Amino acid sequence: MLVKNKTNHVFLFLEIFRQEGGVQSYVKDILGAYLQLEDIYQADVFLLRDSPNCDNPFASERLKFHYFQSNSPTTGRVKLALSLLWFLWKKRPEHVFCGHIKLAVLTKTLCELLGIPYTVLTYGKEVWEVLKSQERQALASSSSIWTISRYSRDCACAANGIDPNKVKMLPCAIDGNKFTPGLKSPELMTKYGLNNAKVLVTVTRLWSGDIYKGVDITIRALPQILKVFADVKYLVIGRGDDQPRLAKLAQDLGVSDRVIFAGFVPTEELIFHYRLADAYIMPSQEGFGIVYLEAMACGIPVLSGDNDGSADPLQDGKLGWRVPHRDADAVAAACIEILQGDDQRCHGTWLREQAIAAFGIETFPLRLQEILLCSSSITKS
Structure with missing residues (x-):
């Protein structure tokens, strides 16, 4: 034997x-x-x-x-x-x-x-x-x-x-059993002041050495988005030494009441925060971008940068929006398209199926x- x-x-x-x-x-x-x-x-x-x-x-x-x-x-x-x-x-x-x-x-x-x-x-x-x-x-x-x-x-x-x-x-x-679609948590909606709002979400570290993550660009895009969706809010999940700069940027642009810094959220609670989103926005430069898969598995449409490893999880744009990562105008235009919800890439069930089929x-x-x-x-x- x-x-x-x-x-x-x-x-x-x-x-x-x-x-x-x-x-x-x-x-x-x-x-x-x-x-x-x-x-x-x-x-x-x-x-x-x-x-x-x-x-x-x-x-x-x-x-x-x-x-x-x-x-x-x-x-x-x-x-x-x-x-x-x-x-x-x-x-x-x-x-x-x-x-x-x-x-x-x-x-x-x-x-x-x-x-x-x-x-x-x-x-x-x-x-x-x-x-x-x-x-x-x-x-x-x-x-x-x-x-x-x-x-x-x-x-x-x-x-x-x-x-x-x-x-x-x-x-x-991506673990499709761990990240699943679900209703927005009324408790979290109230906690962050998101009731009756269209919600953009980013999950990332806020380190001054990682400005490529694009949180500042999304904040710069908010004034244009607000012209079309006056009820939009931006929930930023993560912590780091760059938060004061980002908060001041929001204040300087007159959108500080639209940007909520949630701070650190434990991994086991992330799914409930993803579910708050109408769109996951991170115009970044990633090696891959596991967060895009996590959002898509929850049925949330996504936006990424167009010159990085996110091409793989977004399947070269088939599953999401890819824009120049330091272009606030392009981010604003894509966010408006996503929030309008007419594109197939906004269909949560289809999006989840495609993401899990490729990267389950x-x-x-x-x-x-x-x-x-x-x-x-x-x-x-």
Whole structure:
């Protein structure tokens, strides 16, 4: 009788649990899908910025976690490097999956020293421009590169001389059972002052380094939208140091009474906030944009930028509006079209069906297994 050998992997990430965001959500989907694969797959997960006190639903016999959060970033990196070196030397895993370009040079150094193949995971802007020489070498020396969208693949390859055939696609996925259509919550409508209003929603972090998310452009579009829909309001969900600037912009434009900053909303409450929307608006530059899938799964029409990875979830405009991401006039015109509701892309049931058919979470484990098989072989004896 044939006995399947265990397939030992190592995953290396900056963080998963300390902060919430699109990348963290994506990584959690990878780990969840990994646990759905055959039990021959087992991995150790090294986390630079997370601590053992985090709420980790993935820890198990097949996924063992190692934490290196430290008050000193340098100390944390040194401890991670030494622990990883010892682990790789002692265990000799079949393959290492480096979860961020910022960890790629370390991964290359250790893996090449010990003759272990490795893969680098990429997402968006962090690889769209020309990288440092050592980071480019780490990508070139990897056995493969994963990314989440055609746009991220094309940008990374063009900027850093990468062979596109080396890049494997593992797009984001949406759980259609978690994000579903539903009535607007009367309690939340009252809480945010949205009764009798047409509601635009954005879910994003409000960091001063992330103005590309387009919240300021949507605020600039509001005066034009209000000329057609006098009852429109804009609900911004998220937190960050850029909120004071955005609030002042709304005040300067005379629309401060139309912009509501909801602050941080826990993941489990997001669905009820998506359902408040008549349109999800984020004219951004995303590596993919999981939020668009979340909104569409709730039956909400969406608007994105037209020069980024959102082309994939919006299926090149088939499922939503794509506009120049720093053009307030274009955002205003598209928002008016969406709120008028005459386009098929506003039909919630159809929109949800299309989004889930292309990116449903049910197919994610199969995609992961295929890409793992491309990166490392499973031996049998």
